[in-house]
Amino acid sequence: MKKFINKTDDFLRESLEGFGKAHSDIIKVNFDPNFVSRKNKTKEGKVSLISGGGSGHEPMHGGFVGHGMLDVACPGFVFSAPSPDQMLAAAEHVDSGAGILFIVKNYSGDIMNFQMGAEMYSQKSDSIVTNDDVAVEDSTFTTGRRGVAATVLVEKIVGSLAEDSGSLEDCKKIGEKVNKNAGTMGVAFTSCTTPEAGKPTFDIGPDEMEFGVGIHGEPGRKREKIQSSKKIVGNILDAILDDLKPENNEKMLLFVNGMGGTPLTELYLVYDDACKILQSKGVEITRSLVGNYCTSLEMQGASITLLKCDEEILKNWDAPVHTAAMRWGM
Amino acid sequence: MKKFINKTDDFLRESLEGFGKAHSDIIKVNFDPNFVSRKNKTKEGKVSLISGGGSGHEPMHGGFVGHGMLDVACPGFVFSAPSPDQMLAAAEHVDSGAGILFIVKNYSGDIMNFQMGAEMYSQKSDSIVTNDDVAVEDSTFTTGRRGVAATVLVEKIVGSLAEDSGSLEDCKKIGEKVNKNAGTMGVAFTSCTTPEAGKPTFDIGPDEMEFGVGIHGEPGRKREKIQSSKKIVGNILDAILDDLKPENNEKMLLFVNGMGGTPLTELYLVYDDACKILQSKGVEITRSLVGNYCTSLEMQGASITLLKCDEEILKNWDAPVHTAAMRWGM
Amino acid sequence: MSVNFLISQAKNIQKVIDENAPEIEALDQNIGDGDHVFNVQRGLKLVVELENTIKDLPMDKALNMIAMKVLSGIGGSSGALFGTFFMSMAKTTDLNKNINFNKACEMIINGIQAMKERGKAGVGEKTMMDVLIPVSDKLKDIKNKNEIEQELNDVIKIAKDRMLATKDMLCTKGRASFLGERAKGHIDPGARSSQLIIETICKSVINQ
Amino acid sequence: MSVNFLISQAKNIQKVIDENAPEIEALDQNIGDGDHVFNVQRGLKLVVELENTIKDLPMDKALNMIAMKVLSGIGGSSGALFGTFFMSMAKTTDLNKNINFNKACEMIINGIQAMKERGKAGVGEKTMMDVLIPVSDKLKDIKNKNEIEQELNDVIKIAKDRMLATKDMLCTKGRASFLGERAKGHIDPGARSSQLIIETICKSVINQ
Ligand SMILES: Nc1ncnc2c1ncn2[C@@H]1O[C@H](COP(=O)(O)OP(=O)(O)O)[C@@H](O)[C@H]1O
Ligand SMILES: Nc1ncnc2c1ncn2[C@@H]1O[C@H](COP(=O)(O)OP(=O)(O)O)[C@@H](O)[C@H]1O
Ligand SMILES: [Mg+2]
Ligand SMILES: [Mg+2]
Ligand SMILES: [Mg+2]
């Protein structure tokens, strides 16, 4: 394993400490239990947004704490959902009277831990569960689909509404709309390596890719030979459009997300391929986001997310945001 | 080779096209010759800043075009300096009457091509050559040191002064000050692979690192066994401080730069180690930057840059900037 | 059953899990995200480290402390589930009296019931519940029997059979549920770790 | 020398460079950034593609078009240097007359002189100039001689010797200069490609 690391057990803490120091103008990292909060206390009467999940997906979620987005993020160990005491401490820390909205990615571990945290918390709270990964078949009998990169969009858009005095109900409503309007699928060229395992999560041949990979390096739809970017992007978009079934000339946000180890040049090339294909299918790209936002450690690969946009979504997407990893308008 | 790519020959063009589409609100990509310019014409009387270099270091330089930073970036082929006609076209495109400042990294290829471009250009121009890589011994008999990550800081700080009506002479002066006040050193854990070669630029053992690596994957000071982050960071900082010889309590900007394939968690851990070590050496960290800014394709590794800051540098560092890859204050 | 018994079991289990760590890790790499064994090991380490803090506490207090450690120290699905297990054990009535075999069974049955409610997984969904629910059912059965040794050997066998049976199942709960058909042919990591835990405890009771 | 001669040389050289591409690539990977051979190949391809555009043009115009292609199409150190070479060849006086061997030598000498000024590298700095400057000196020498074949064989030998000599040099110009002692023991990629070019041209003149 080649990583900047001192001791495996200290990896998360030292990384969080560095994060806290590098961004002390906007956030504060709290330890035992671990959570990243805004530097300034959330204003009275504002709905508080708390998200979290296993670490290893940086900048998600700590990098999204700040004005116009999250109030707190609870980082678990690498690829392990955070524990209920983190959520409880986070909730008690931000409590501003208007209620708490937990934004949770749809994994058993995350759901159970967030639920327990919410149960322990005595004030008003609710939750949104994101499940945008179209690689997985949806079904009410099973755990359903995974929550992946669209979580970033949910956090931004709900964050804006919350900042703009949206009620807990309205925040939940727009968050669920964004989640429902979004679909994501990813591919991996290489595995990631967790500090604890010290070796790759999965083996993959020099000419293979995992189509529909999960953000923990979980297997996807199928293992395939690597193809041209155009083909890969085409297959991903087919799967997403199949799910979202947009109207003709539907306005969409196109989000090309790097898994961590793929250079920007390639992400922009993917973006270009996606634009061309979407144009030919009568989709109008109205907003875009390209970069590493919801990663899987050093995995090489990318995911594409499409989000159907209405006026309300666009307004809240465009609103100012000031976090470590996403910033505009201020 | 595993990349998002269609045809090797189209790689750069398609990536630039995607970049142009994704950021059409701030930049425009021009082809044949290739250059990235601001969407809006530079205002009359403002010194124009033009930088460029081989591609593969994204977001440098195209990601730094916009208000408060560059006016134009000229991307060469992957790891090959751009050609004089690009610089000439760029210069003629921006020409706003107040002169042009070329920001060039110190490589023979870049120097020669920029020089030829400047010679072909008939109006007032000057240039800054960055050479911050302390891994390389400096000498007037040789090409000297390489220009690496501090180029990002030079572009930001000169960019602010130019936006603020600084003259060509003043822009050059502050740029040279920043370059002189900065030192950088990097390490690589893995090689990068250029699309044209299709295989890694260098071989490296599973427990080895290249200490002092160049941003094209050129060999550095020595090949070593991988060490703890603390040790690596300590050795890098020793080399930089040896070169910069800061005063006691000197105020410095600490810039931890990812080479492209290293996750943010590790970069923040490096930042944390660097903070602790610098504190023990009486350095005051007054500003920070952590992320992938001057990369080497998918190389795993990082560089650290220290910049001695005075009031003038801080003022221009803090000034608003609005580019694809660096944005604050607007 | 005493607090010391709990601690000594934790130590036994720690040894067994360590010995089987590469296998469990590989199972979670096959159909999950590879962290299951590290989560379990982290939890066991925390419990063992509690020894001095809890060894003189009454059972319910000790169990609550264990529950909090497990809940806050593990994370992931296993943290929530095992934490729930201990929280619920602690809520069993009359824990301040001497805890005989029947009472111990009752505590375990309570714990497993709470896990079932927390995770909403029944038998046949390819999770640790495939091992734990049948074990719990068997314990209900043997609570008032005398020939405990044979019964515990049956428990060991049930756990093992049910663990092995997860191999050919489709998964409908937890991370492996996302895999559809591709989950088939792999034993569930949580089922394997739970089975090892059950086996370890049963064996040490038998050998007492 | 005619424009057609230039084009046919470009084709010959293209073949030779392609044959030796893996070696040249490896040389630039050892002490540079690995792109040298791709830069040279890209340039040759562009020149060969110019055939129809330039074949009926006067020499100076043709050379200028080649220079512009090379300059704009290659990039890197080689683009600037080879582009400079052609630009300067084009500036040689009296190119509209018949170009005899002596004139051709003069053009090449002019080209190499301009490269020297552009790159500021002299002999012994471990660059392509280690091959080209001695070749240029020799050409000055043989301009007015008669036994051209033997002289050209000498040129081939000089180029080869000087190319090999770069192996043990420290490098003081170009990317490899950053390596200090570590550059020793490796032949300079630009020296190797230049030597192959020189050899190819000389051989084809000899065989004419
Ligand atoms: N809803 C659930 N109910 C019961 N057990 C579950 C559930 N979800 C997951 N599990 C169990 O948890 C195990 C995985 O645990 P672990 O790796 O620690 O968590 P995660 O899946 O969050 O990475 C699975 O093998 C399965 O046995
Ligand atoms: N200043 C210089 N003068 C002459 N030749 C040079 C100079 N700098 C570099 N070279 C030659 O250029 C070659 C490398 O070319 P290339 O790989 O195309 O460019 P780059 O070094 O920019 O990647 C070197 O092997 C060397 O022979
Ligand atoms: Mg996990
Ligand atoms: Mg190069
Ligand atoms: Mg797991």
Ligand SMILES: [Mg+2]
């Ligand atoms: Mg090169």
